[in-house]
Amino acid sequence: MQQAHYNKAIKYWLLSGVFLITAMVVIGGITRLTGSGLSIVEWNIISGSIPPLNEAEWTIAFEKYKQFPEYQKLNFSMSLSGFKQIFWWEFLHRLLGRIIGLAFIFPFLFFLLKKQLSNQLLKRLVFVLILGIAQGLMGWIMVKSGLSDNPHVSHYRLAAHLCLALSLIGVILWTIADIVSVAQQQQRYSTNKLNSLAKVVLASIVLQIILGAFVAGLKAGFYYNTYPLMNGEVFPSYLEEHITWANFLDKGAVVQFIHRWVAIVVLFLILLLWNNSRHSAISSTSKRITLFLMLTGFLQVGLGIATLLLAVPVALGVLHQIVAVALFSFAVLAVHQLSVNPQTNISPEKAKIAAQHLKYANS
Numbered sequence: 001m002q003q004a005h006y007n008k009a010i011k012y013w014l015l016s017g018v019f020l021i022t023a024m025v026v027i028g029g030i031t032r033l034t035g036s037g038l039s040i041v042e043w044n045i046i047s048g049s050i051p052p053l054n055e056a057e058w059t060i061a062f063e064k065y066k067q068f069p070e071y072q073k074l075n076f077s078m079s080l081s082g083f084k085q086i087f088w089w090e091f092l093h094r095l096l097g098r099i100i101g102l103a104f105i106f107p108f109l110f111f112l113l114k115k116q117l118s119n120q121l122l123k124r125l126v127f128v129l130i131l132g133i134a135q136g137l138m139g140w141i142m143v144k145s146g147l148s149d150n151p152h153v154s155h156y157r158l159a160a161h162l163c164l165a166l167s168l169i170g171v172i173l174w175t176i177a178d179i180v181s182v183a184q185q186q187q188r189y190s191t192n193k194l195n196s197l198a199k200v201v202l203a204s205i206v207l208q209i210i211l212g213a214f215v216a217g218l219k220a221g222f223y224y225n226t227y228p229l230m231n232g233e234v235f236p237s238y239l240e241e242h243i244t245w246a247n248f249l250d251k252g253a254v255v256q257f258i259h260r261w262v263a264i265v266v267l268f269l270i271l272l273l274w275n276n277s278r279h280s281a282i283s284s285t286s287k288r289i290t291l292f293l294m295l296t297g298f299l300q301v302g303l304g305i306a307t308l309l310l311a312v313p314v315a316l317g318v319l320h321q322i323v324a325v326a327l328f329s330f331a332v333l334a335v336h337q338l339s340v341n342p343q344t345n346i347s348p349e350k351a352k353i354a355a356q357h358l359k360y361a362n363s
Contacts, residue, residue, distance in 0.1 A: 215255055
């Protein structure tokens with residue numbers, strides 16, 4: 001009975017990781033939208049966990065910030081009180097990263113010492129740990145790049161940082177779904193057509209999120225705040241002579257244009273998956289997931305349009321990012337739920353990891 005408790009605890013532990021990483025994405029979005037990402041110019045793992053505690057320490061931190069191009073070129077009129085405002089968002093972002101690391105490592109070691117982790121689950125969790133380390137390193141690479149002569153973080157690095165966060169969420173969700181699906185002996189049936197379509201939907205959502213990161217990194221959401229046309233044109237005509245294959249992803253207006261219309265393609269694919277699943281002999285769980293995916297897709301498109309028309313207010317921009325994570329999560333679960341062998345109703349990989357986990361939990 002005690003062993004079964006650990007089995008349940010592992011699932012809740014992993015689920016808490018998903019919520020913490022999502023919170024990290026949210027605070028990261030606020031940090032970016034408020035221009036706070038380059039306010040802390042050092043990376044001290046231990047001492048950096050404590051913010052300035054008195055006016056003298058705040059002055060020292062501000063003086064360090066003044067030595068770098070963002071202050072010298074952009075924020076040269078900033079006061080100490082203004083610096084404190086941007087400092088706190090970046091501090092919270094980094095602090096949450098440390099909390100996530102501790103929230104993963106200590107339970108991981110506990111379950112490992114208690115022999116509650118099967119070989120397959122252990123490999124998956126080590127992969128999650130590697131992804132987490134890569135995420136932290138990419139965060140510092142982003143900051144470091146913005147401390148150079150050009151106080152700007154590359155939109156490619158921003159997209160890589162976000163993709164690593166999504167990868168963490170996706171792998172953890174997939175692991176939870178592996179354990180739950182077999183533990184509850186869910187009987188499901190899917191077809192190759194639905195399976196393939198679900199994967200296409202997931203890939204299209206990832207592409208759209210990457211484009212969204214490009215829009216954010218280039219501040220392209222402020223360029224054309226009309227919809228569906230861009231100031232009366234389908235595509236800004238003045239740009240046509242300045243676009244090449246080498247630079248089109250560096251042009252904010254071009255990226256905004258692509259992001260607008262890929263959103264419609266993604267929504268169409270989601271609707272197609274939902275409609276096909278509605279008329280297929282699959283489980284009610286699978287149908288609910290595709291329904292939630294469809295509803296979230298409509299919500300996300302609506303939020304995107306509102307965010308654009310209102311010139312990217314912080315609250316809407318952050319909400320748009322939260323819903324993007326939810327959309328990605330439902331797509332991952334849809335692929336998981338529909339990626340089954342039509343004859344056995346469960347993939348060999350899922351059976352292996354969950355069966356071994358149950359063996360450890362019930363031994």
